[in-house]
Amino acid sequence: MTIKQFNKFFEIYTNVLPYVGMEDSKKAIIEKKQGWIQKLQQTEFPVAFLGSYSAGKSTIINGILGREILPEANESTTAFPTIVKKGDKEQGFIHFMSDQARMELWDSFVSEISTKISKDLKRQKNELPGAHLQRIKAAVEAYEKNHEIAIDQQELMKLQSLLRNFGNDEYKGKKKLLYQNSKIM
Numbered sequence: 001m002t003i004k005q006f007n008k009f010f011e012i013y014t015n016v017l018p019y020v021g022m023e024d025s026k027k028a029i030i031e032k033k034q035g036w037i038q039k040l041q042q043t044e045f046p047v048a049f050l051g052s053y054s055a056g057k058s059t060i061i062n063g064i065l066g067r068e069i070l071p072e073a074n075e076s077t078t079a080f081p082t083i084v085k086k087g088d089k090e091q092g093f094i095h096f097m098s099d100q101a102r103m104e105l106w107d108s109f110v111s112e113i114s115t116k117i118s119k120d121l122k123r124q125k126n127e128l129p130g131a132h133l134q135r136i137k138a139a140v141e142a143y144e145k146n147h148e149i150a151i152d153q154q155e156l157m158k159l160q161s162l163l164r165n166f167g168n169d170e171y172k173g174k175k176k177l178l179y180q181n182s183k184i185m
Contacts, residue, residue, distance in 0.1 A: 006037045044085070052154070058082075094175045096165075106162055109155040110136065116151050117143040129166050133159055 013030060039045065049057045058070035061084065069084055069092065097105065106129065107122075114121045119139055123132050137156065144150055165171040 003037060003040060010034050010037070092176070096171045096173060096175070099172075102162060102166070106159065109159050109162075112155045113140065116155075119143070129163050133163055 010030075013034075017027075049061060051057045058072050061070055062068050062072065065084070070082065110121050110123070110132075113136060117140060121136050121139055123129075127135075136159065140151065140153075140156065
């Protein structure tokens, strides 16, 4: 069936529904499928790329797009949610997180680390992020030494990435990316 045929079906369904007794569960199934058809008609749709640290997600996206849109490196470069959208012009913008969003993200990483080592690592009142990170690193090192195991360091690396940009006005608001020969400058 084509989308046109599905739309005709849903048009008929909508017209006869008031005259036909139908169980709510069957109505829900049909309406869910109608939602799928509407999504298929959209010109934009989300695609998620998930993978561990430095697994090549940006490289794959750049390959699919046929140009270098996202930076690629052996270190964490796009460690935070990154959205690529098609626009009218070949241009790119980075929208940096607000300070509040950055702190919420910071706190979520700290919470994940706290869960891993079973220790409350919340920021203390007036504790600067750098001092907080040092306290977290010390707690992780102590945990690893006491339990003779290594824990996943991904959240710590993300905290370090966040810390690098704290207080730096260059990482606030919106920044236009410059392209030359399909490469980001």
